[in-house]
Amino acid sequence: MGTLWFWLAAIVITGYVLLDGFDLGAGIVQLFVARAEYETGQVLNSIGPVWDGNEVWLLAAGGTLFFAFPALYASAFSGFYLSLMIVLWLLILRGTSIEFRPHVDSPLWRPLWSTVFGLASAALALLFGVALGNVVRGVPLDQSGYFFLPLWTNLSPSGDVGIIDWYTLLVGAASLFGLAEHGSLWVALKTEGSLQERTRSFGARCWAGYVAISVLMWGASFWIQPNLIKQFRSHPWGLIFPATAVVGMIGMRVLSSRRQDLEAFLASGLHLAGMLTSAAFGVFPNVLPSNTSQEFSLTISNAATADHGLIVGLTWFIPGMALAIGYSVFVYRHFAGRVD
Amino acid sequence: MNSAIDVHRLHFAFTVTFHYIFPQLTMGLALLIVVLKSLALIKRDELYSNAARFWARIFAINFAVGVVTGIPMEFQFGTNWAAFSKTAGGVIGQTLAMEGVFSFFLESSFLGLFLYSEKRLGPKLHLLSAVLVFLGSWLSGFFIIATDAWMQHPVGYAAGPNGEFLLGSFTRLLLNPWIFWQYLHNMIASVVTASFVMAGLGAFYLLAKRSLEYAAVFVRVGVFAGLAAILLMIFPTGDGQGKMVAENQPVTLAAMEGLFETANGAPIALVGQPDMRQLKLDNPIEVPDVLSFLTYKRWKAEVKGLKEFPQDTWPDNIPLLYYSYHIMVGLGTIMAAIMTLSGFLLWRGRLYSTPALLWTLLWTLMLSIPLPYIATTAGWVTAELGRQPWLIYGLMRTMDGVSPRVSAGNGLFTLLGFMGMYMLLGILFLFLVVREIAQGPVAQGPSDGVRQTESVRTENDQVLLEGRTR
Numbered sequence: 190m191g192t193l194w195f196w197l198a199a200i201v202i203t204g205y206v207l208l209d210g211f212d213l214g215a216g217i218v219q220l221f222v223a224r225a226e227y228e229t230g231q232v233l234n235s236i237g238p239v240w241d242g243n244e245v246w247l248l249a250a251g252g253t254l255f256f257a258f259p260a261l262y263a264s265a266f267s268g269f270y271l272s273l274m275i276v277l278w279l280l281i282l283r284g285t286s287i288e289f290r291p292h293v294d295s296p297l298w299r300p301l302w303s304t305v306f307g308l309a310s311a312a313l314a315l316l317f318g319v320a321l322g323n324v325v326r327g328v329p330l331d332q333s334g335y336f337f338l339p340l341w342t343n344l345s346p347s348g349d350v351g352i353i354d355w356y357t358l359l360v361g362a363a364s365l366f367g368l369a370e371h372g373s374l375w376v377a378l379k380t381e382g383s384l385q386e387r388t389r390s391f392g393a394r395c396w397a398g399y400v401a402i403s404v405l406m407w408g409a410s411f412w413i414q415p416n417l418i419k420q421f422r423s424h425p426w427g428l429i430f431p432a433t434a435v436v437g438m439i440g441m442r443v444l445s446s447r448r449q450d451l452e453a454f455l456a457s458g459l460h461l462a463g464m465l466t467s468a469a470f471g472v473f474p475n476v477l478p479s480n481t482s483q484e485f486s487l488t489i490s491n492a493a494t495a496d497h498g499l500i501v502g503l504t505w506f507i508p509g510m511a512l513a514i515g516y517s518v519f520v521y522r523h524f525a526g527r528v529d
Numbered sequence: 530m531n532s533a534i535d536v537h538r539l540h541f542a543f544t545v546t547f548h549y550i551f552p553q554l555t556m557g558l559a560l561l562i563v564v565l566k567s568l569a570l571i572k573r574d575e576l577y578s579n580a581a582r583f584w585a586r587i588f589a590i591n592f593a594v595g596v597v598t599g600i601p602m603e604f605q606f607g608t609n610w611a612a613f614s615k616t617a618g619g620v621i622g623q624t625l626a627m628e629g630v631f632s633f634f635l636e637s638s639f640l641g642l643f644l645y646s647e648k649r650l651g652p653k654l655h656l657l658s659a660v661l662v663f664l665g666s667w668l669s670g671f672f673i674i675a676t677d678a679w680m681q682h683p684v685g686y687a688a689g690p691n692g693e694f695l696l697g698s699f700t701r702l703l704l705n706p707w708i709f710w711q712y713l714h715n716m717i718a719s720v721v722t723a724s725f726v727m728a729g730l731g732a733f734y735l736l737a738k739r740s741l742e743y744a745a746v747f748v749r750v751g752v753f754a755g756l757a758a759i760l761l762m763i764f765p766t767g768d769g770q771g772k773m774v775a776e777n778q779p780v781t782l783a784a785m786e787g788l789f790e791t792a793n794g795a796p797i798a799l800v801g802q803p804d805m806r807q808l809k810l811d812n813p814i815e816v817p818d819v820l821s822f823l824t825y826k827r828w829k830a831e832v833k834g835l836k837e838f839p840q841d842t843w844p845d846n847i848p849l850l851y852y853s854y855h856i857m858v859g860l861g862t863i864m865a866a867i868m869t870l871s872g873f874l875l876w877r878g879r880l881y882s883t884p885a886l887l888w889t890l891l892w893t894l895m896l897s898i899p900l901p902y903i904a905t906t907a908g909w910v911t912a913e914l915g916r917q918p919w920l921i922y923g924l925m926r927t928m929d930g931v932s933p934r935v936s937a938g939n940g941l942f943t944l945l946g947f948m949g950m951y952m953l954l955g956i957l958f959l960f961l962v963v964r965e966i967a968q969g970p971v972a973q974g975p976s977d978g979v980r981q982t983e984s985v986r987t988e989n990d991q992v993l994l995e996g997r998t999r
Contacts, residue, residue: 238641241596245637248629251603255614256622259693263615266607267932273608274943278950281597285954288593292961335611337934494619495689498696505627513634520638523646 190500191493194257195476197506199469201253205246206317206465207371207458212240214372216283216310217365219303222376222387226296229303233287234528235379240287242517244280249513253506257499260334261476261492268328268336269320272352276316283309311365318364322357325414325468326350327480330487346413350480356409363406366399367464371457374441378450381527389445396442403438407431410471416478417471427470434463536940537609537931542913543944544601546906547951551595553905556670556716557723558588559663561754565746566656575972578652580746581659583970584727589644590961594954596637601947603629609940613920613930619695620686620702621676628672636665647975655975670716671708678707680921681912682777694924707777710769711912717761718908721864722901724755728871729898730966732891743970748894749875756872759865767861768823774915775824778922780838781915784847785854786820787813788834795820795832798855803848808836844917853910860904867897 219232236243255262266273283306290302326346329336341351344358353361373392377385411417421427437460444453472478476492479485493499562584569577603625606614614622639661647655679686685701686694696702728751734744775782783789787798787810797820801813821830835843844850871890874880880887916922920930 238645242634242637242641244596244600245629245633248600248603248633249626251607252622252626252629255603255606255618256626259615259618259622262607262618262622263611263932266604266614267609267611267935270608270932270935270939271943273604274946277601277604278946280600281950281954284597285593285957288589289957289961292590293964333933334615335932335934494622494693495687495695497687498619498623501696501699502623502626506630509627509630513630513638516634516638520641523642523649 190496191257191489192474194253194493194499194502195469195473195489198250198253198257199466201246201250201510203462203465205243205250206368206461208243208246209240210314210368210461211372211375211454212236212243213283213310213314214368214370215376216287216306216372217314217369218373218376218388218391220307220311222373222384222391223303224387226299226303228384229299230291231380231384231528232376233290233303233306235376237287238524239520241284242520244284245513249510256502257494258476258487258489258492259494261487264330264335264487264492265328265477268338269323269352270337271340272316272320272338276313276320279309279313279316282306283313311369314365314368315361318361319353319357321364321465321468322360323352324472324477325360325410325417326354326356327414327478327486329481330477330479330485331481332485334485334487334491347480356413359402359406359409363399363402366395366402367461370395370399370441371454371461374445374450374454374457377445378454379528389448392445393442396445400438414471414478416475420471420473424470427467430463430467430470432463434460434467437461437463533935533937533940534928534931536937536944537935538927540609540940540944540947541605544598544605544947544951546909547955548595548598548602549906549909550902551591551598552666552670553719553722553902554726555588555591555595556666557719557721557758558584558591558726559659559666560720561723561727561750562588563656563659563663564750564754566652566659568750570652570656576742576746578975579970579972580743582647582973583743583965585644586965587962590958590965592640594958598951598954609932609935610920610930611932611935613925616693616925616930617680617921619689619693620683621679623696623699623702624672624675624679628669628676632665632669632672634665636662636669639665652975667716670719671712674712674715675703675705675708677912678705678711681711681916682707682773683921683924694921707773710766710773714762714766714770714908717758717766718901718905720758721755721762722905724751724758724868725864725894725897725901727751728755729895732894733966734969736888736891736895740969748871748891752868752871752875752894755864756868759861759868762861763865772824775832778915779833780835780842781844781850782824783833783835783838784844784850785911785915787847787851788820788832789836790834791831791837792834793821793831794818794829795824795834797823800855803851805847842918844914846914846917850911850914850917853907853914857904857907857911860900860907864897864900864904867893 215232215236219229223229223232251262286302286306286309290299290306293299323338328338329350339351341353342349344351344354346354346356370392373388373395377388377392380388437456437458440456441453441460444456474489475486476489477487562581565577565581565584569575569581606625639658642650643655643658643662650658679702682705683694684705685696685698687697689695727747731744731747731751734740735748771782774785786795787801787803788795789808789810794817796815796817798810799814799816801810801815804811818828821832822828824830824832835847871880871894874886874890880890918926918928920927
């Protein structure tokens with residue numbers, strides 16, 4: 190039952206990254222491709238009615254971890270205290286900037302909020318990658334089941350680590366480029382004319398950078414987290430996850446160059462899903478590995494709540510998420526097509 | 530303020546108090562917008578549609594601030610109260626996760642449609658999206674109250690092997706008797722807030738002699754909704770909530786009322802200051818026997834005083850608890866009087882025929898806008914301070930719930946960060962709301978909301994532009 194919830198939580202987190210990922214990406218992209226404030230407006234209109242709903246996936250993910258894996262929720266949230274608080278402040282900045290921006294039509298007001306929105310989106314994309322890097326690398330859990338990480342120490346991923354080291358920063362950079370790419374494919378899908386052309390060529394450059402960083406990141410990940418190799422050796426079927434990521438990665442470039450924007454965007458989603466499930470598969474059955482001793486790692490069995498709660502959770506989670514996906518489909522279909 | 534526990538308590542208190550300024554308006558306003566939009570459909574009068582559009586703009590600004598300040602609340606359970614989350618997550622994690630799955634998706638999806646798509650949806654579907662936003666926000670309130678109710682009155686749990694609490698009975702968790710009165714009391718309070726804001730703003734427009742036809746609608750809808758809501762606050766919901774406290778948290782009742790000595794025929798203190806050295810109420814103005822009657826419906830019933838209970842079960846800040854409770858009750862009484870008088874005069878048609886009376890009442894309504902906000906905040910302070918020294922009543926003390934590894938210094942750093950961030954947010958919020966109010970309700974057809982590229986040119990912008998070209 191714990192394993193089922195491990196994968197359900199992974200799906201919700203993936204849902205968050207796929208959906209809010211393009212909002213963050215669009216925020217980054219508009220900094221580079223919009224030549225005038227009305228073009229920024231077009232980019233932001235493409236996410237305007239949906240970003241808030243996409244962000245709810247983050248809350249759903251938090252809630253799922255809270256009730257299914259209380260020990261993980263408590264340990265990780267307090268251990269990553271400082272970085273999570275910064276994430277909260279950035280979420281506040283980006284939420285207010287996109288909502289407040291259209292209210293005042295002034296050459297002072299709108300560019301200010303477009304810039305804040307772009308910078309906060311970029312910083313969030315980076316920090317979410319850093320967080321994932323921390324989970325893969327492991328954290329200094331001890332027998333109490335708690336830890337506390339400073340923001341940085343000496344930037345080395347071994348020994349006395351901080352939240353930011355060169356490895357987690359590498360994952361952060363991959364996330365920044367990957368989500369910028371994901372966002373550019375969304376914006377290309379929702380715009381037309383020269384803005385769309387510029388977005389496509391921005392996406393192509395992002396992609397090249399992203400591929401280079403990803404290769405480095407994959408190599409570093411296998412070196413830093415031995416559980417990854419162990420997992421893929423003992424369960425070779427798990428290679429389907431990285432294979433999916435590679436197919437998506439190639440697919441998005443090929444399809445985008447053929448101007449099949451929708452298919453390219455979906456391929457990027459497939460790629461991100463492949464990456465996240467690879468990471469989940471790589472740390473399994475840990476939910477938060479310890480980098481000091483494997484015996485202190487938080488695992489599915491020692492972090493999950495009792496089966497009764499997990500079974501009860503299923504009875505409302507499945508219909509609840511089905512409803513939620515239903516609303517989302519309705520909203521996306523309603524706002525389908527290009528923005529004016 | 531040197532100990533981590535004080536910092537973490539202030540951290541949560543500050544962020545949740547600021548946060549709740551916004552949902553208390555949006556939850557009530559969602560209902561009033563549904564009322565306005567229904568009136569527009571029934572009366573086939575575009576005036577009500579425009580009124581609803583005006584309030585939708587106010588709603589959107591409040592909602593945005595409510596959303597961004599709400600996310601830190603869910604996160605803080607884990608960041609600042611890790612030991613509590615680890616111990617109780619198996620139970621309250623259920624209700625908090627359900628809030629996300631059942632209400633936030635509903636609310637955010639249909640708010641997007643409501644704000645962005647009035648024209649494309651047409652009047653009926655647009656009303657439906659407003660109803661769904663209302664439903665989403667009231668469901669959200671339910672799950673939060675269910676979570677708080679479990680902390681006030683834990684039921685349906687089982688003890689786990691490592692001292693944690695596990696879900697015992699899902700139905701008992703959701704049908705916790707504490708939920709019923711607290712939910713109604715809280716949700717109706719949000720209607721009181723929205724009604725006072727609507728009536729108060731209507732009064733402002735009438736006094737400023739502008740948007741008169743809208744102002745009359747705002748005053749009428751605000752006063753009648755506010756009158757119904759404020760009366761329901763006192764009876765039966767306030768009464769029911771009070772009896773729940775008396776029955777399950779008798780020491781809290783004694784502290785709220787400033788009752789130190791057990792008495793047969795306990796008096797109710799209208800005024801007075803708790804003196805924690807001599808354990809008595811200074812300068813009291815009391816009405817004899819009333820507390821006994823309110824609590825047990827018998828004038829000479831015994832009500833236990835604080836001295837009856839061991840000191841380590843007393844709420845740790847009795848004066849603040851006592852004042853919060855008295856502020857809530859006092860303001861509630863004043864608000865009930867204002868709305869009763871306004872409602873009576875409106876109903877008899879006297880309000881607009883006697884200029885001096887009209888002038889006095891409009892000024893009163895306008896200046897009363899802050900009252901429900903203060904009363905609601907004081908009410909929540911009463912509920913949460915009253916629960917002390919417990920985090921989960923009778924099961925876990927507040928000091929045992931805090932994150933073991935997050936130091937006072939780190940907590941203070943982020944508390945100051947939130948204070949700075951929220952001050953900025955507060956200023957921006959006021960700027961935008963005041964601007965919206967200055968623009969006022971205008972006659973316009975259905976539009977697809979505030980679009981990012983839409984050019985709403987105001988006088989200010991005109992000045993700016995002219996300044997540039999000159």
